[in-house]
Amino acid sequence: MIDFSTQDLSFGEIHLLFSEEIEYCILGVSxxxxxxxxxxxxWQIYRYCTTLSVSQRAADGLSAKSGGFQYATQTRETKLEVLNRHQMSPGSSYTTLGSSLDLTLGPDEExxxxxxxxxxxxxQLQSRLVVTVLDAQYLAVRDFSLSVDPFVWVRLLWAEREEKDQSSLQCVLHEWQTRLVKKSCSPVxxxxxxxxxxEEEVSRVTVRFEVRDYDKYSRYGILGETRVSLNNLKISYPLELRHxxxxPKKDMVGEVLLSLKxxxxxxxxxxxxxxxxxxSxxxxxxxxxxxxxxxxxxxCKLRHQRTTQRKRWEMTVFNEVLTFLLQDPQIRECSIIINVYELHPAQKSSRLLIGQIHxxxxxxxxxxxxxxxxxxxxQPIAKWHFLLI
Structure with missing residues (x-):
């Protein structure tokens, strides 16, 4: 029998109007x-601590890459300052080479x-060069996803002169791309x-490997590069190397005479x-x-225009003016990128990036x-600029 009579409540104690069994059930549920x-x-405290640790590592990685970008920019600026001390005319001598501006920032050397x-x-029997990309190890991640989707871009650079020095121009003979390996810092x-x-051309060739990170929504990032000159390299038998x-460095592939007004x-x-x-x-x-x-x-890309196609010569003359309507605030903040492409007349849909000017x-x-x-x-101001890739 439950007693529903009113009971006095004193300070510090509560009298429940339930039976003893129900009180024990309520205590158990509580x-x-x-x-x-x-x-x-x-669990929430553990997740917070784990997320904080991961975010700190990601921030450290991005900070390291930001420092690398500053280093790469300063290096390029130093080289271009040396280059522009010389007369910018075809046939002039160069003391420093600058190399694919279509990529995002690269890491610092260390x-x-x-x-x-x-x-x-x-x-030697078939007069063919065979390049095999085997694997990469311990690649750096470049964003907060803490993952990397790497692939390798391979370029064969051919030098204008037998002895590749800093005054010789280069051109891209061939370029290939490996398959994409998703979410792997050590891809195979x-x-x-x-x-x-x-065979007599082998000594003029440099093989350049660029390890890139695939980005679906932006430009590909570059994780680093390595290159090897085939001059005096014994590759009559398969030679395996790890570098x-x-x-990334810039290679000079030409000059462009531009005018700005x-x-x-x-x-x-x-x-x-x-x-x-x-x-070529x-x-x-x-x-x-x-x-x-x-x-x-x-x-953000505001506008773009292109010239007409011209047959490629050692000195290709265009004499074309591209006009852009820009307001005063835009002209003070904008930049111009000049891309030079090569086309095969029989294959108009395919194009090859020769070089770039920024x-x-x-x-x-x-x-x-x-x-x-x-x-x-x-007033139009004309000046020669190096074409880099």
């Missing part, structure tokens, strides 16, 4: 709920983690590429593509060139052209 809440609280294993073989590729190459990845009243920027000097392998069939100019502002407002000698344009409004 204890169970308390333990469940305590477990959830411990932070360019990982290595690449590959093999080289020259088949096993991809093999080959091309016909005369540590280094900071800005008219503030009509807010018009005129980019003149006058001449393009390149070097003698065995290459007839090719065509064209240039594409893009205006970039706050990492013009922007800055303090380096390479960007001196921009400053001269802003100081001499309504």
């Amino acid at each position: 204890a169970t709920i308390f333990l469940v809440v305590l477990c959830l609280l411990i 932070h360019a983690q990982g290595s690449l294993r590959f093999s080289l073989f020259y088949d 590729f096993g991809d093999q590429f080959s091309c016909a190459l005369d 540590n990845l280094q900071v 800005y008219m503030p009243t009509s807010q018009r920027l005129e980019v003149g593509v006058l001449k393009i000097r390149t070097v 392998h003698p065995t290459k069939t007839e090719r065509a060139l064209y240039a594409k100019a893009s205006v970039i502002c706050n990492q 013009l922007e407002k800055g303090s380096t000698s390479e960007n001196e052209h921009w400053r001269l344009m802003m100081q001499s409004l309504r």
Whole structure:
């Protein structure tokens, strides 16, 4: 019989109007709920600590890469300052080489983690060079996903002169791409590429390997590169090598004579593509060139135009002016990227990037052209620029 009579409540004690069995049930349920809440609280604390640790590691990685970008930029600026001390005219001598501006920032030399294993073989009977990309190890991640989707871009660079020095131009003979390996810092590729190459040309060739990270929504990132010159290298038998990845460098593949003119009243920027000097392998069939100019502002492409196609010569003359309508705030913040492409007349859908020029407002000698344009409004200012890849 449950007693429902009213009982006095004193301070510090509560008298329940239930039987003893129901009181024990309520206490048991309360204890169970308390333990469940305590477990959830411990689990949330554990997740918070784990996430904080992972975020700290990711931030450290990005900080290291940011430092690498500054190093790479300073290196390129230093080289271009040396280059522009010389007269920028075809046939002039160069003291420093600068290399694929279509990529995002590269890591610092001491932070360019990982290595690449590959093999080289020259088949003298068939006059073919065989390049095999085997695997990579300990690649660095480059974003908060803490993963990397690597692939390798292989380029064969052919030098204009027998002894490849800093004054010789180069051209891309062939380029290949390995398969993509998702979410692996130590991917295994096993991809093999080959091309016909005369034995006397082997000494002029440099094989350049770029390890890139695939990005579906942005430009590919570069994790590092390694290169090997075939000069005095014994590859009559398969030679297997493993190289540590280094900071990407630029290769000079030509020169472009550009003119810049800005008219503030009509807010018009005129980019003149006058001449393009390149070097091409003698065995290459007839090719065509064209240039594409893009205006970039706050990492966004505002406008772009391209020249007509011209038959490729050692000195290809265009004499074309590309006009962009830009307001005054945009002209002070934007930059210009000139891409030069090679086309095969019989295969108009396929194109090959020859090189790139990046013009922007800055303090380096390479960007001196921009400053001269802003100081001499309504007047075309012409200057030679190195074409890099």
